[in-house]
Amino acid sequence: MIFSSLIFLYLFLPLCLITYGLVKPLKGKNAVLIVFSLLFYAWGEPVRILFLLLSAVINYFVGLGIGAAKSEKLQKLILGGGLVYNIGMIAVFKYSGFLVENVNAIFGSKFPVPEIAIMAGISFYTFQIISYIVDCYWGKVEPQKNFWDLLLFICLFPQLIAGPIVRYSTIAEEIGCRKTTMKDLSKGLTRLVVGLAKKVILADQLYRIVEDTIGSKSGVGPMTVMGTWYGIILYSLYIYFDFSGYSDMAIGMGRIFGFHFNENFNHPYLCKDIQEFWQRWHISLGSFFRDYLMPISFFGHRNKYFSLFLVWLCTGVWHGASWNYVIWGLYYGAFIMFETVLGKKRINKIPIAIRHIYSKLIIIIGFGIFFFEDFEQLGLFFRNITPLNPNGFSSEFELISLCNNLWLIIAAIICTFPLIELFRKISERSLNAKTAVSVSGTAICAVLLVVSSILLVDATTNAFLYWNY
Amino acid sequence: MSEKRLNKPSDEEREKRLERQKKRVLAQARRREHSLYALNISVIVGVLAFITLFMTFGERPKISTEENRDLAECPTFSFESYFKGEFTKDFAAFYNDTVPLRSTFKSMISSFRANLGVKYGDGIHLSGGLPTIETRPENSGSSSTRKPPPVVVIPNQSGSTGSSSSSNGNSSSSSSTSTSSSTESTSTDTTSSSSTKPIDIDPNGGMEVGSIIVLPDGRALPLFGGSYSGGQFYAETLNAYKQALGENVNVYSLVSPTAVSFYLPEKFADRSASEWDHIDYINSFFEGVIPIDAYSVFEQHVAEDIFMRTDHHWSSLGAYYAAQEFAKTAQVDFAELNDENYEKVSREGYLGTLFGQSGEPQVMIDNPETFTYYIPQNEFTTDYYSFGMEYQYTGRLMLDIDLLERSDWYSVNMCGDLYTVNINTDCKNGRRLMIVKDSYGDALPAFLTSSFEEIWVVDMRAFEGGIVQLAQNEGITDVLFAMNPTSATGENADHLPGKMW
Numbered sequence: 001m002i003f004s005s006l007i008f009l010y011l012f013l014p015l016c017l018i019t020y021g022l023v024k025p026l027k028g029k030n031a032v033l034i035v036f037s038l039l040f041y042a043w044g045e046p047v048r049i050l051f052l053l054l055s056a057v058i059n060y061f062v063g064l065g066i067g068a069a070k071s072e073k074l075q076k077l078i079l080g081g082g083l084v085y086n087i088g089m090i091a092v093f094k095y096s097g098f099l100v101e102n103v104n105a106i107f108g109s110k111f112p113v114p115e116i117a118i119m120a121g122i123s124f125y126t127f128q129i130i131s132y133i134v135d136c137y138w139g140k141v142e143p144q145k146n147f148w149d150l151l152l153f154i155c156l157f158p159q160l161i162a163g164p165i166v167r168y169s170t171i172a173e174e175i176g177c178r179k180t181t182m183k184d185l186s187k188g189l190t191r192l193v194v195g196l197a198k199k200v201i202l203a204d205q206l207y208r209i210v211e212d213t214i215g216s217k218s219g220v221g222p223m224t225v226m227g228t229w230y231g232i233i234l235y236s237l238y239i240y241f242d243f244s245g246y247s248d249m250a251i252g253m254g255r256i257f258g259f260h261f262n263e264n265f266n267h268p269y270l271c272k273d274i275q276e277f278w279q280r281w282h283i284s285l286g287s288f289f290r291d292y293l294m295p296i297s298f299f300g301h302r303n304k305y306f307s308l309f310l311v312w313l314c315t316g317v318w319h320g321a322s323w324n325y326v327i328w329g330l331y332y333g334a335f336i337m338f339e340t341v342l343g344k345k346r347i348n349k350i351p352i353a354i355r356h357i358y359s360k361l362i363i364i365i366g367f368g369i370f371f372f373e374d375f376e377q378l379g380l381f382f383r384n385i386t387p388l389n390p391n392g393f394s395s396e397f398e399l400i401s402l403c404n405n406l407w408l409i410i411a412a413i414i415c416t417f418p419l420i421e422l423f424r425k426i427s428e429r430s431l432n433a434k435t436a437v438s439v440s441g442t443a444i445c446a447v448l449l450v451v452s453s454i455l456l457v458d459a460t461t462n463a464f465l466y467w468n469y
Numbered sequence: 470m471s472e473k474r475l476n477k478p479s480d481e482e483r484e485k486r487l488e489r490q491k492k493r494v495l496a497q498a499r500r501r502e503h504s505l506y507a508l509n510i511s512v513i514v515g516v517l518a519f520i521t522l523f524m525t526f527g528e529r530p531k532i533s534t535e536e537n538r539d540l541a542e543c544p545t546f547s548f549e550s551y552f553k554g555e556f557t558k559d560f561a562a563f564y565n566d567t568v569p570l571r572s573t574f575k576s577m578i579s580s581f582r583a584n585l586g587v588k589y590g591d592g593i594h595l596s597g598g599l600p601t602i603e604t605r606p607e608n609s610g611s612s613s614t615r616k617p618p619p620v621v622v623i624p625n626q627s628g629s630t631g632s633s634s635s636s637n638g639n640s641s642s643s644s645s646t647s648t649s650s651s652t653e654s655t656s657t658d659t660t661s662s663s664s665t666k667p668i669d670i671d672p673n674g675g676m677e678v679g680s681i682i683v684l685p686d687g688r689a690l691p692l693f694g695g696s697y698s699g700g701q702f703y704a705e706t707l708n709a710y711k712q713a714l715g716e717n718v719n720v721y722s723l724v725s726p727t728a729v730s731f732y733l734p735e736k737f738a739d740r741s742a743s744e745w746d747h748i749d750y751i752n753s754f755f756e757g758v759i760p761i762d763a764y765s766v767f768e769q770h771v772a773e774d775i776f777m778r779t780d781h782h783w784s785s786l787g788a789y790y791a792a793q794e795f796a797k798t799a800q801v802d803f804a805e806l807n808d809e810n811y812e813k814v815s816r817e818g819y820l821g822t823l824f825g826q827s828g829e830p831q832v833m834i835d836n837p838e839t840f841t842y843y844i845p846q847n848e849f850t851t852d853y854y855s856f857g858m859e860y861q862y863t864g865r866l867m868l869d870i871d872l873l874e875r876s877d878w879y880s881v882n883m884c885g886d887l888y889t890v891n892i893n894t895d896c897k898n899g900r901r902l903m904i905v906k907d908s909y910g911d912a913l914p915a916f917l918t919s920s921f922e923e924i925w926v927v928d929m930r931a932f933e934g935g936i937v938q939l940a941q942n943e944g945i946t947d948v949l950f951a952m953n954p955t956s957a958t959g960e961n962a963d964h965l966p967g968k969m970w
Contacts, residue, residue: 001557007564010524014517044561045554186506189513205585406586431498438505442512449516455581456565457574 001043002161003249004199006456012040013253020257030152030175033257037157041121048119051089056151058085059129063150066136067143079137086126086133093119098321121161123318125154127288132168134292141169149175158253162246164264164284171259178258188255190445194420195248197448200455202412203241209405210235213398214371214381221380226394228384229364230402236367237412240268243282269416272355273347274335274362289314308337319370324378328369335362527569532886539886539931541566572876576825583678583827605746606697618759621719621800624899624946668772672735678827682729682737687836688778689823690729691955692741699958700747704754706965707950711757713937713969714948719799723761723951724748725783725791725909728776731767744954751957761798761949763791778838780821782879785842788912791951795913796920799947801900804845804919811843811915816870819878840878842867845918848895853888857933866892867915882911883926890926894918903945905929905936907961910951921947930961935970 001008016036023029042049062082069075091099096114104111132153135141144150152175159166180188207215213231214220220228247264254261268281278286289311296307309330316329339347347355365385372378383389402409427437478486532539544550544559551557568574675684682690704722711720726744733741745764752760767775767790775787783791789806796803804810819840824833844867851866870881883890886908902921904910907930914924925943927936929950940948956962 001561005561005565006524006568007561009517010521011564014521043557046552046557047554182503182506182510186509189510193513205582208582402586404586408585431501434498435501435505438509442505442509445509446512446516449513450520451581453520454574454577457568457571458578 001040003246003253004196004204004452004456006453009196009453009456012036017256026177029257030148033156034148034152037152037155037160040157041155041160045117045120051093051119052125052155053151055086055089055126055129056147056154058082059133059154060144060147060150062133063136063143064145066133075137079133082133083130086130090122090126092116093122095317095321124163124165125160127165127285128159128167129154131165131288131292135167135169141172144168144172156254156259158250158257158259159261162243162250163282164247164250164261165288166254166261166284170262174259180256180258184255184258188252188257190441191248191252191255193252193445193449193452195245195250195252196452198241198245198248198415200245200452201448202408202415203238203245204455205405205408206234206238206241206412209401210238212401219377219380220372220384221377222391223384223389224391224393224395224398225384225387225389227391227398228381228389230398232364232368232371232381232385234409235371236364237409237416239367239370240265240416241412267416267418269360269363270418271359271363272352273339273359274332275339277359277363278332278336285315285318304340305337308340309333312336320373322373324369324373324375328366331366331369523569524564529567529569530571531567533571540571572825576829579678579826580829605750616756618755619719619757621759621798622717622946623800624717668732670732670734675734675737676830677737677740678830681823681827682733682740683827683830683832684732684734685832686778687830687833687838688728688732689827689833690733690741691727691781691823691826692737693727693729693744693747693954695742695744695747695954696958697747697750699962700751700954701754703957703962703965704751704758706962707758708754708756709966710937710948710950710969714940714945718940718945719759719947720757721759721761721795721798721947721949722751722755722957723763723791723795723910723949724751724957725763725787725951725953726767727781727783727953727955728778730764731771731776747954747958759798761791761795763794766790766794774838774841777819777821777840777879778836779819779824779833780879781823782821782909783912785912785915789843789916792913792916792920795949796917799900799920801898801920802896804847804916806843810846810919812846813841813843814867814870815839815841816878818875820876821879822876824876840870842870842881842912843915845915847919849918850893851883852891852893853884854891855933856889856928856931858889858939861888866890866918879908879911882915885911886928886931889928889932890914890924892918892924892926894922894924896920896922898922900947901925901943901945902947902949903927903936903940903943904949904951905965906951907956909953909956910949913949913951929964929968932968934968936968937970 001012003009016032019036020029020032023032038049038052041052059082062078062085065078066075066082069078093116096116100111100113103109104113132141132144132150136143144153153166153168153171154160156166156171210231213227214223214235215231220231223231244265251261251263262284264282264284266280266283268277271277271280293311293314294307312329312333313326314329315332316326319325319328350358368381368385369378372381384391423437423441427434530540531542541559541562543563544556546556550559671685675682675690677683680692680694682692684690703724707720707722711718714720724747726748729741730744748760748764767787770786770790773786774784775790776783786806793803817839818837820833820837824830827833849866850863852863853861855861866883868881868884870878873880877885879885892914896919898921900921901923902917903925904913904917905927906913907928910926914926917924923943925939925945927939929936929952936948939945950965952961
């Protein structure tokens with residue numbers, strides 16, 4: 001089940017909210033959330049719930065074991081076991097086919113390629129679990145003694161499938177003691193609607209154009225220079241609204257239930273360099289690698305550049321079992337290394353307009369690498385964005401498509417700016433300004449909710465991009 | 470002075486007063502904030518609750534006339550289907566597919582998408598969804614190598630097979646026992662005629678709304694994508710039907726072209742695949758199946774209203790010409806269109822399925838069309854059965870149009886696609902027809918009540934029995950598969966193999 005579907009919004013969510021509201025004690029509320037989260041996860045593929053529960057049980061004991069172990073050696077051993085299990089689960093369910101295919105290709109072997117259906121959200125919830133057991137080992141959090149509370153952390157449906165990667169320390173306290181205030185409810189509902197609108201009104205409509213350009217059945221091959229750039233720029237906008245829309249909905253729903261998740265996006269296209277981009281894009285993943293992978297020393301040494309390489313290799317691999325994701329991660333790693341060597345001071349001396357052009361070019365071309373899993377298409381993409389493109393510079397097609405979708409594209413570009421923060425600043429000027437902004441915001445939310453719901457009637461291919469991660 | 474000095478508040482008092490004022494302002498701000506939160510929650514929860522109630526208690530449609538298909542059905546729960554994941558998947562499909570007022574919302578979505586930008590130049594609107602145009606594979610037989618269509622088998626009056634005649638013979642004697650020789654074959658090679666357009670079409674007129682071209686006179690033309698592999702699949706499926714039905718049952722294929730084949734302006738020529746080419750490709754695979762060449766017939770009548778302008782279906786007049794061609798091929802009597810044989814009924818102001826799909830363009834509102842249908846005047850009875858073949862009622866073949874919603878007037882033909890229909894006529898020629906169709910074929914039976922003594926109309930999408938079995942049980946002598954090229958090369962034809970037995 002996905003958030004941007006009528007069945008979720010108008011059947012699952014109302015039932016969950018009503019039941020949650022009717023049950024008074026917090027333990028009961030938690031039980032309601034666990035039941036609905038398991039139903040949510042089991043939707044469409046009930047068997048996968050067993051693997052989720054198995055992970056919860058094993059990691060519950062790993063956490064307890066680390067807490068109870070008398071020696072550091074034993075703690076390390078238990079942690080190592082937990083990490084092997086968790087990374088092994090991702091390896092089996094997400095990468096086994098890819099690994100075998102590559103082994104066969106390299107060594108000429110003929111091992112049967114396993115066809116294991118990827119479990120939705122496995123990369124997200126496994127990383128959450130890893131953060132929990134590592135934090136237990138580092139003593140940052142107390143191992144959770146109550147299994148049901150740990151299960152709630154792992155399976156909480158707002159963040160189960162596509163993040164943000166919520167750390168145990170972020171919500172540990174709120175699992176045992178929380179209250180949804182009027183402010184939480186109001187902000188949570190608003191965030192939910194804004195996220196839905198980002199996904200349905202912007203991302204889904206943008207993707208329709210992407211499907212007519214670089215994503216068409218005939219591929220990127222026949223596209224002109226302008227057509228290829230047009231398609232990939234729209235894809236860059238699409239992927240932002242798709243993923244940040246999901247994160248908004250997750251954060252909003254979390255807040256409705258009294259949880260305060262960390263932000264996952266901070267207007268990434270406002271960045272002036274690649275380091276800043278990654279501080280604004282998928283923040284929970286970047287901070288996960290920064291906190292849990294960077295500090296690891298290899299062979300007794302810590303090398304900054306090796307760690308950077310590893311982080312970006314893992315970032316690429318995390319996004320999918322295909323070589324283009326590996327290249328995508330290393331591509332960013334190379335630019336971050338370049339910027340690290342150059343130093344912040346020197347970068348800041350470069351005119352801001354050039355820094356913006358540089359960063360947007362790298363990001364947009366990067367999403368080209370991300371988009372094309374087929375290397376032949378990827379090669380054609382690189383050819384087509386340059387003067388080597390044999391199809392000419394432009395055609396009427398791009399112009400027609402741009403005209404026909406002009407308002408959508410302008411709206412999408414405007415929405416990459418921090419509009420809500422802007423209105424918040426206006427509202428701080430006076431009480432009347434606050435009232436005007438708030439009432440207008442409520443009216444806009446109502447309209448966005450109605451429009452999004454109507455558009456969902458025709459939503460046939462609207463799964464979130466990060467759904468299978 | 471001294472009094473004034475006495476009244477002047479001390480610094481302490483002023484501070485206290487300021488403090489009280491600050492608290493008052495803060496309390497006021499808090500109260501206001503609280504009210505604004507309450508307003509926000511009430512409005513959003515109100516909208517959510519309203520839509521939830523609407524989705525829960527609103528009447529869910531069962532068919533989509535716009536998309537020409539049955540909507541998903543609510544699945545029955547079983548633990549087995551749940552654990553396989555089928556129940557939840559099917560239930561989600563049902564819930565999303567059968568939204569109350571679906572057609573209205575679909576039309577609003579088309580409008581929304583048509584207004585996401587500005588129109589380019591003279592009105593080309595590319596809002597996605599253009600059909601993919603395939604190149605014709607080389608594996609189809611040329612007209613010189615393909616097998617000639619079989620002769621039409623004409624049973625004698627008692628119902629047993631009496632004789633056979635050329636599929637293009639001109640005999641009109643329904644009870645003939647003579648065997649006509651094949652004097653001329655039914656030509657499926659219409660190359661020479663595929664581009665004839667004896668009417669004025671502005672080569673640069675019209676605008677493009679997604680996959681629909683809207684002409685200046687308000688005529689909407691859904692672009693055709695087609696699929697050659699789909700066409701081959703359809704042809705091979707009909708061959709299998711012919712084999713299953715046996716030599717004594719005539720099997721015909723009426724893949725009827727749509728308006729896009731005849732009215733598409735030059736400038737959009739590369740947007741649509743050739744329907745003629747796909748029909749020809751389909752015909753090249755037939756073995757024992759007799760193709761009905763509606764394309765050539767329509768070419769002679771393009772100046773008449775043979776297609777609805779605002780609907781994806783043909784008009785009753787178009788269906789009449791196709792039925793006439795079919796009757797000629799099947800060598801049965803045919804009632805010409807005149808006041809004696811038919812009662813003509815017309816209503817003004819029709820806006821059909823393409824009105825909403827093309828974003829409700831003003832040009833259509835300004836040029837609403839006349840919906841005309843014909844009620845046959847000979848004697849016949851019409852029995853309606855469920856798709857599972859349970860008798861429902863005996864009623865009129867053509868409904869009272871005034872009881873129907875304006876956008877639903879095409880359903881005047883046998884209630885649309887809701888039943889399996891059995892028509893028993895006063896024509897006694899030993900010929901019993903089964904029409905296997907989707908909605909395109911709904912308009913045909915009205916013109917065949919004087920040509921066959923019994924007609925069964927089976928919807929290939931929803932029928933729950935076996936078509937061959939029903940044909941054998943009812944002593945069917947002729948089976949006509951009737952649909953447009955999109956259906957024949959697309960999803961609708963996919964239902965056919967599963968409905969054979």
